[in-house]
Amino acid sequence: MRSTLRAIFILALICAVALLPMFTTGYYTGLVVKILIYALFALSLQLLVGCAGLVSLGHAAFFGIAAYYVTLLSPQSGPGNLFILLPCAVLAAMAYALVTGALSLRTKGIYFIMVTLAFAQMAYYVFHDTAVGGGTDGIYLYFRPELRIGDWVMLNLDDQYVFYLFTLGCMLLTWAFLAMLMRSRFGAAITGIRVNEPRMRSAGYSTFKYKLVAYVVAGGLAGVAGFLYAAKDGYVNPELLAWEQSGLVLLMVILGGSGRLWGAIIGAVVLTLLQEGFQSQALFGELAKNWHLTFGLAIIILVAILPQGLAGLPEQLRARRHAAKKAKPSPTTA
Amino acid sequence: MKHTLSRTALAAVLAFSAGSAMATVKVGFMLPYSGTYAALGEAIENGFKLYVQEQGGKLAGQDIEYFKVDDESNPAKGPENANRLIKRDEVDILVGTVHSGVAMALAKAAKDSDTTLIIPNAGADAITGPLCSKGVFRSSFSNWQPGYAMGPVAAEKGYKTAVTISWNYAAGKESTDGFKESFEKNGGKVIKHLTLPFPNVEFQPLLTEIASLKPDVVFTFFAGGGAVKFVQDYAAAGLRDSIPLVGSGFLTDGTLKAQGESAQGLLTTLHYADGLDTPRDNAFREAYTKNFPNLPPDVYAVQGYDAAQMLAAGLKAVNGDVSKKDAMREAISNATIDSPRGTFTLSKAGNPVQDFYLREVQGDQNKDIGIAVKDLADPARGCKL
Amino acid sequence: MTTLLSAKNITRRFGGLTAIDNVSLNLDRGTVHAVIGTNGAGKSTLVSVLAGELAPNEGSIFLNDQDITSWPQPRRARAGMGRSYQRTTIFPSLSVHENCRITAQARHQKFWSWASPAQHCALSNEAADRALALAGLDADGKRIAGLLSHGGKRQLEIAMSLATHPNVLLLDEPLAGMGPEETDRMLDLLQSLKSEHAILLVEHDMDAVFRIADVITVMVNGAVIAHGDPIAIRANPDVQTAYLGDEE
Amino acid sequence: MDPIIFLIQCLNAVQYGLLLFLVASGLTLIFGIMGIINLAHGSFYMIGAYMAFALQPLVAQYLGGGFVVTLIACVLLATILGYFLEWVFYSYLYTRDHLQQVLMTYGLILVFEELRSIIIDNDVHGVAAPAWLAGSVPLGDVMTYPVYRLFISLVCLLVAGLLYWVLSRTRLGMMIRAGASNREMIGSLGININRLYRIVFAIGVALAAFAGAIAAPVSSVYPGMGNAILIICFVVVVIGGIGSIKGAFLAAMLVGFVDTFGQIFFPAAAGVLVYVLMAAILLFKPEGLFKQG
Numbered sequence A: 001m002r003s004t005l006r007a008i009f010i011l012a013l014i015c016a017v018a019l020l021p022m023f024t025t026g027y028y029t030g031l032v033v034k035i036l037i038y039a040l041f042a043l044s045l046q047l048l049v050g051c052a053g054l055v056s057l058g059h060a061a062f063f064g065i066a067a068y069y070v071t072l073l074s075p076q077s078g079p080g081n082l083f084i085l086l087p088c089a090v091l092a093a094m095a096y097a098l099v100t101g102a103l104s105l106r107t108k109g110i111y112f113i114m115v116t117l118a119f120a121q122m123a124y125y126v127f128h129d130t131a132v133g134g135g136t137d138g139i140y141l142y143f144r145p146e147l148r149i150g151d152w153v154m155l156n157l158d159d160q161y162v163f164y165l166f167t168l169g170c171m172l173l174t175w176a177f178l179a180m181l182m183r184s185r186f187g188a189a190i191t192g193i194r195v196n197e198p199r200m201r202s203a204g205y206s207t208f209k210y211k212l213v214a215y216v217v218a219g220g221l222a223g224v225a226g227f228l229y230a231a232k233d234g235y236v237n238p239e240l241l242a243w244e245q246s247g248l249v250l251l252m253v254i255l256g257g258s259g260r261l262w263g264a265i266i267g268a269v270v271l272t273l274l275q276e277g278f279q280s281q282a283l284f285g286e287l288a289k290n291w292h293l294t295f296g297l298a299i300i301i302l303v304a305i306l307p308q309g310l311a312g313l314p315e316q317l318r319a320r321r322h323a324a325k326k327a328k329p330s331p332t333t334a
Numbered sequence B: 001m002k003h004t005l006s007r008t009a010l011a012a013v014l015a016f017s018a019g020s021a022m023a024t025v026k027v028g029f030m031l032p033y034s035g036t037y038a039a040l041g042e043a044i045e046n047g048f049k050l051y052v053q054e055q056g057g058k059l060a061g062q063d064i065e066y067f068k069v070d071d072e073s074n075p076a077k078g079p080e081n082a083n084r085l086i087k088r089d090e091v092d093i094l095v096g097t098v099h100s101g102v103a104m105a106l107a108k109a110a111k112d113s114d115t116t117l118i119i120p121n122a123g124a125d126a127i128t129g130p131l132c133s134k135g136v137f138r139s140s141f142s143n144w145q146p147g148y149a150m151g152p153v154a155a156e157k158g159y160k161t162a163v164t165i166s167w168n169y170a171a172g173k174e175s176t177d178g179f180k181e182s183f184e185k186n187g188g189k190v191i192k193h194l195t196l197p198f199p200n201v202e203f204q205p206l207l208t209e210i211a212s213l214k215p216d217v218v219f220t221f222f223a224g225g226g227a228v229k230f231v232q233d234y235a236a237a238g239l240r241d242s243i244p245l246v247g248s249g250f251l252t253d254g255t256l257k258a259q260g261e262s263a264q265g266l267l268t269t270l271h272y273a274d275g276l277d278t279p280r281d282n283a284f285r286e287a288y289t290k291n292f293p294n295l296p297p298d299v300y301a302v303q304g305y306d307a308a309q310m311l312a313a314g315l316k317a318v319n320g321d322v323s324k325k326d327a328m329r330e331a332i333s334n335a336t337i338d339s340p341r342g343t344f345t346l347s348k349a350g351n352p353v354q355d356f357y358l359r360e361v362q363g364d365q366n367k368d369i370g371i372a373v374k375d376l377a378d379p380a381r382g383c384k385l
Numbered sequence C: 001m002t003t004l005l006s007a008k009n010i011t012r013r014f015g016g017l018t019a020i021d022n023v024s025l026n027l028d029r030g031t032v033h034a035v036i037g038t039n040g041a042g043k044s045t046l047v048s049v050l051a052g053e054l055a056p057n058e059g060s061i062f063l064n065d066q067d068i069t070s071w072p073q074p075r076r077a078r079a080g081m082g083r084s085y086q087r088t089t090i091f092p093s094l095s096v097h098e099n100c101r102i103t104a105q106a107r108h109q110k111f112w113s114w115a116s117p118a119q120h121c122a123l124s125n126e127a128a129d130r131a132l133a134l135a136g137l138d139a140d141g142k143r144i145a146g147l148l149s150h151g152g153k154r155q156l157e158i159a160m161s162l163a164t165h166p167n168v169l170l171l172d173e174p175l176a177g178m179g180p181e182e183t184d185r186m187l188d189l190l191q192s193l194k195s196e197h198a199i200l201l202v203e204h205d206m207d208a209v210f211r212i213a214d215v216i217t218v219m220v221n222g223a224v225i226a227h228g229d230p231i232a233i234r235a236n237p238d239v240q241t242a243y244l245g246d247e248e
Numbered sequence D: 001m002d003p004i005i006f007l008i009q010c011l012n013a014v015q016y017g018l019l020l021f022l023v024a025s026g027l028t029l030i031f032g033i034m035g036i037i038n039l040a041h042g043s044f045y046m047i048g049a050y051m052a053f054a055l056q057p058l059v060a061q062y063l064g065g066g067f068v069v070t071l072i073a074c075v076l077l078a079t080i081l082g083y084f085l086e087w088v089f090y091s092y093l094y095t096r097d098h099l100q101q102v103l104m105t106y107g108l109i110l111v112f113e114e115l116r117s118i119i120i121d122n123d124v125h126g127v128a129a130p131a132w133l134a135g136s137v138p139l140g141d142v143m144t145y146p147v148y149r150l151f152i153s154l155v156c157l158l159v160a161g162l163l164y165w166v167l168s169r170t171r172l173g174m175m176i177r178a179g180a181s182n183r184e185m186i187g188s189l190g191i192n193i194n195r196l197y198r199i200v201f202a203i204g205v206a207l208a209a210f211a212g213a214i215a216a217p218v219s220s221v222y223p224g225m226g227n228a229i230l231i232i233c234f235v236v237v238v239i240g241g242i243g244s245i246k247g248a249f250l251a252a253m254l255v256g257f258v259d260t261f262g263q264i265f266f267p268a269a270a271g272v273l274v275y276v277l278m279a280a281i282l283l284f285k286p287e288g289l290f291k292q293g
Helices: A002-022 A026-051 A060-073 A082-104 A109-129 A160-183 A185-195 A197-203 A207-233 A243-256 A263-279 A281-305 A313-327 B002-021 B038-054 B075-088 B100-112 B144-156 B170-185 B204-213 B224-236 B256-263 B279-291 B299-317 B325-334 C043-051 C073-078 C096-108 C122-134 C150-162 C180-194 C206-212 C230-235 C237-244 D003-034 D041-063 D067-088 D098-119 D147-169 D171-181 D183-188 D193-219 D225-240 D245-265 D267-284
Strands: A146-149 A152-156 B025-031 B062-070 B093-096 B116-119 B136-138 B161-167 B189-196 B217-221 B245-248 B267-270 B344-346 B352-362 B365-376 C003-014 C017-028 C032-037 C058-063 C081-084 C168-172 C198-202 C215-220 C223-228 D136-138 D144-146
Touching: A002 A026, A002 A160, A026 A160, A026 A185, A026 A207, A026 A243, A026 A263, A026 B075, A060 A082, A060 A109, A060 A207, A060 A243, A082 A109, A082 A146, A082 A207, A082 D267, A109 A243, A109 D098, A109 D225, A109 D267, A152 A160, A160 A185, A160 A207, A185 A197, A185 A207, A185 C096, A197 A207, A197 C073, A197 C096, A197 C150, A243 A263, A243 A281, A243 D098, A263 A281, A281 D098, B025 B038, B025 B075, B025 B299, B038 B062, B038 B224, B038 B279, B038 B299, B062 B075, B075 B093, B075 B100, B093 B100, B093 B299, B100 B116, B100 B136, B100 B170, B116 B299, B116 B325, B136 B325, B144 B170, B144 B217, B144 B245, B144 B267, B144 B352, B144 B365, B161 B170, B161 B204, B170 B189, B170 B217, B189 B204, B204 B224, B204 D003, B204 D245, B224 B256, B267 B365, B279 B299, B299 B325, B325 B344, C003 C043, C003 C198, C017 C032, C017 C043, C017 C058, C017 C198, C017 C223, C032 C043, C032 C206, C043 C073, C043 C081, C043 C168, C043 C198, C073 C081, C073 C096, C081 C150, C096 C122, C096 C150, C122 C150, C122 C180, C150 C168, C150 C180, C180 C198, C180 C206, C206 C230, C215 C230, C215 C237, C223 C230, C223 C237, C230 C237, D003 D041, D003 D147, D003 D171, D003 D193, D003 D225, D003 D245, D041 D067, D041 D098, D041 D193, D041 D225, D067 D193, D098 D225, D136 D147, D144 D147, D147 D171, D147 D193, D147 D245, D171 D183, D171 D193, D183 D193, D225 D245, D225 D267, D245 D267
Parallel strands: B025 B062, B025 B093, B093 B116, B116 B136, B161 B189, B161 B217, B217 B245, B245 B267, C032 C198, C032 C215, C081 C168, C168 C198
Antiparallel strands: A146 A152, B267 B352, B344 B352, B352 B365, C003 C017, C003 C058, C215 C223, D136 D144
8 A cells, every 4th residue: 555655646746847847937947957957867876876885976977978978969050869969978978987987996985986086087177178178168059959860850859848858757767767777686786785795796796797887877877967967058068077066966865865766866856956045045135145155054964964864864763763762661561 | 994095006006007117127247256257247347337327327217127146257157147147037138247158158048048148348259259149249349359459569569479378268269369360460470379277377387388488479368366466477487577478458457456566567458448538438437436436447347337338228229118129139239339448339240349459557557558450340250140 | 525626735925924824625525624723723714715705825726626716706606606704794684585585696697687676586586495494594584684683694694605506615603603502503504404515614613513524624823734534633632732722 | 398497397396296295194194093084175275375365464463473473373273273173073073984074074165165255255366475585596597486486395395394203203193103004093002082183183274274375375365276276185195095194295296296297298188197197096006005004
């Protein structure tokens, strides 16, 4: 009974989000699209942090590489073809993930965090200093790609609502794919590797291969998010690959809750709204100008009080209630 | 009791309906209020508001309502900040910005949402080139212009070889390309172009390289805090006496107080200078110094002032009805602006056609010592208007 | 009795320290080969070298007469070598059955089949059930592994190794921290496994060793000082002085 | 490249390396001994630079002191700040895992960045070098080298020497080295851990702030200057081996030379070189060059 109730609730939520643009102005639709893209991006990192136990501080590299790839390759004169641009952008991100993953998965713990940061900074400086990506000013995507076979246009993303639904669809597909993946044998294996890698090696799993494939898949999904981000504003620049971006999406996964897949989505929603809220004069008046201060304090407090993140909150409360009940002797056993 | 209530309600309705004719014009400022260009953003806003104040607080009978967003000179936040003004505050006119990268994002957002945009500084050639549109105007210059104006001056002084140096971003590259084009047309040769990432100010390695290349002259493009540091380091490295330094006017505009002795005698070219001694300019400088005592009436204030004049010209033509976009833009495009720098008109791509003065730093002023190039128009390469 | 695993002249050094010094031993199907020795004698290092976690500096290892010295641990495991750890290493948040199913699945890996759910893999479910039955845990399939008693966890540890159908079992102190009846139950289990497997038993509990072991090797400071059946070992003078002390 | 230019570029590299060492040494000690990844360490460098800028007029007015007095004031204030911060914030981080430390100190960066913009402003400021150091030494016919940069290298070398002496010769140094090699062990040696942590943290902050203050006239003060040097310092700490001062010094010099000469020979790829260096070292020595303990 409980699971059907939950299914109905999720379906209702999806329909509500799908119909949202009818009721809001252009700005807030744009904000929701941004949230959906970051949710997809955070889901891709969740596959690494939550499922495989690999904490990467360089995940924005794949996000940025796909965004640059689609912008560099789409024609100046008209919209590119989605069938070609999306797979190629994702493949470009996966290629970089394969090369850097094969190297960085040789290290562990804090060194792994630092090596992923190093490889992301490498990609950042390639776009920041050289002319390939138009330097620090970035480059423009003049026309959003469209889904076209021959000259039959199935899906024209230029229409805001179509692009909105397309982004929502991509995010939901990614969530479903990851849920399926985690229930599969591959998912069971990387769960085992996260909990106890030596045990899995002694059982017969070549754990390096599993971790590398998980790293490449996560890179590819981050590439999808990067593609959508480039299509959203039609503008890409090196800051997409900066370490602050990797830090932000890692924050979304941890604050959302790395224990559950959908924790990443909650993290993306809450953090983007927090950022937006702290900046609006309406809510914070004069303090809005210094939103970094309130946002920074909020991060410190939230990470401190929510070790398992928002998704883990019900469990955390239940555990505390359970402990409290055990601590004080219940009156009945006099 | 009920009776009076209905009369006040009626009055309120009347005021409200009348108000729409009297509706305010919403102007969105997207300027840098933090970072290396903070002072420039402030000067532009002061210049704009000074002109509106001089017209009695109204342009063509319309009150002006201001919305402000700090773009932090960060291209990454360009589209987001632009949408905050366009979609959330739904401004009628956008005024911004200083940094070329951010200005390009702003121009694209304005073009996509068909909002009129007046650019008070950023000289990115693309804005009046491939990105040009009938709703985008500029009250300042294209990066190409000041650079191009210095070429003939340097050639005249007999310099044969030159090194150009600037930040590795659009404004730097286009300005030094402009100089290279005119300098080489007049027989000179640019032997090397040195760059460093924006807003890095670690000039030491590059100054060392300039000394080893020993060119006849060094042309540079820096502005704001970067310009202050570069001129000081150039002097500290002892290059000022051995290798003459020239640049576009932004090297010394609004920064002379901070640069002090190290900037004396520097030659720059710009569409504005101190000591023009025309009645229009003196009136502007007097009004500006009265309202903003400790701020110099520099080129940024003039550009902000002229942006307001362009808007006023547009609004007069449609007597304040902002919704008639095409008519307003037509009027702005054809307007002749009586600017403190001297009257100028707009090219079809929306860029000022104006004189460029040669200036020399004397004390804390960029003294005008003659016209470098008369009525220089931007070639607007790539604009299909 | 066929020799399943044989190690020849194994030496392993850590910087200056020689942890294992020229050790050779064979594991035959149907026998329990116990390795005893004081702390720091190199017993656990030997298990790690045999299992493939540590590469030997010298010497070679053969599995069914095939040289596997250069094989990484996962490949040796898939070739039929199971291992259990001194410290309990199970997946506490998963159920007892799932613990065994994950290790069982190591032998039926379909790397790229991402669509079919893991539960539907009949082979690994059967292997898990069989292993749980062998270890006497078939009643606790649904329970969360983390909530088992210490003895229960040690049994699950063995079950997880059994689920991979090994024919060689390397057990590192399976009886550590167990009460008397749990020890008896574990020894009965080992006894029942003897017929199908070659078992290496590293243990401190002397009574248990002498009750179950068919052949014993005694190690001191990384070297083998005695090898033979239990009676000979008990009577061996240098074993007594070096290890048992004057227990007489 | 003629020899004089080469000499000048070497001086530039050494000066940049020494600055990096001062900031990285604090970072590696804090991480090695207290096991805390402190992303906010770059902010202490920024705080030092802004203190040098803000205190200069005040010191001149009240204490009548010049540049050196300002420097000393900056170091003292930074030590107090470090002591206070460890007590009120960092001491709560010991029980947290690396991931939460990374995120909480990430939040702290935003707080420091904004406090700086509230207390001072968002503009870029120059800090005047003292008059007696403002000249430049002629090298060859055209070239000159600013005296102030030599002063920085000299002073930083002195501070590095002082740090090395404290670590190798004094009792406090012995405790710190012990802590760096084996954190659990120092508890059993009867050392008051909390006091040791607080002192180590205060030293770390003071070193970073001093580096910021002394470099201010050369680097000038601008928003976000802390973040740029933070990443490079992590590279130095990881290359040198976490917890190792010797490793941090060698790595800082290595990065200084690679970065300076990289800008000359491969200007387009300058930014990437440092990270190629780090990735290469980590792949062959996954624990850095001089991993402690």
